[in-house]
Amino acid sequence: MHSWYRTRSHPSELTAGFYNTANRDGYEAIAEIFSRNSCKIILPGMDLSEDKPNESRSSPELLLAQIASSCGKHAVQISGENSIVSGTPRGFEQIKKNLVDQNVVDLFTYQRMGAYFFSPEHFPLYTKFIRSLNQANLHSDDLCTEEEETAVSLPGTNLHMQAA
Template identity: 60%
Template sequence: MPTANTFFKDHGGSWESPYGDFFLSWYSSQLIAHGDRLLSLASSVFSDSAVNIFGKVPLMHSWHGTRSHPSELTAGFYNTATRKGYEEVAEMFARNSCKIILPGMDQSDKYQLKESLSSPESLLAEIGTACNKHGVGISGQNSTVGAPDGLKQIKKNMLSENLNDSFIFQRIGAQFFAPEHFPLFIEFVRKLNQPELHSGNLPTKEGTTTATDSVHTRSNLNIHMQSA
């Protein structure tokens, strides 16, 4: 486990020391500066057009249940149990009038390996709160196809106060069109686009009808679905 390392261990690790703070502050500032340069350049190039600029932020949710958040620190995000590192990231995107692409919308805490102390749901909420605070739109993405209860989790996140700008469904291949998945995706899209659709009109794998829960959307919600 990363927390067995003297740098990342939860209590008394070097990450909490003055040296650790100096190093992690410098390390994350390099990531922010690099991203700022790229987004600034992109924004200036497309400033006179209607093009929306996006930048992708990885969802480093492994070990998020620890105090030190080793995966995030290693990736350059100075975010720990005692420091809100995504505020700086959201500020960078806001400064350049750009939006964030955020994967992992299909991931649930209950299906993560307990040994990894992973929490995609809490990390998504944390990033979403930072983006909402700074007025940065989020375009969600799935990480896999066929994640347990993945479509339900995507729907939940799309209807969230902080994670509702748009959504891009990725990895449309053989597994996506498999008989055990594609009918569920059709139902998922219909329920988002037609929340008033009667449950008896929704298809099942066998082509018959079944009773399903409807989606209760907020009146001001504007959902855009794209495939990639």
């Protein structure tokens, strides 16, 4: 639906039956119906960004922002999903941006896990991504430097070793 989003008429959405143009918010009525019936909306495309060539005047980020805005006005909870099979670092960063920065997504489901997903080349990227969602990034002042002493606990003993 994000194809041709950067046009006034939004032909992809009109073809699918959404009357969402530059002058009319077609998602407002949908969000209102979802709110009235206590429904949650599921939005795929949390991994899509606008860094690709733009022959189709596509804008997945603007579309997600419009839908999130309409849902926010009507207190509709949003669940997110990824759309693309590959889990690139850029895709993970886009997901994180959509989950953390705006804080509008209630739940996220990572879809389309294949053999490559669990490969030794890819899985560490995924675990790093998940950890980055739950653990705050350390400021450079909090990182250990070469001059600082570090404490190490030795297993099986009650001794601690300090190294300079």
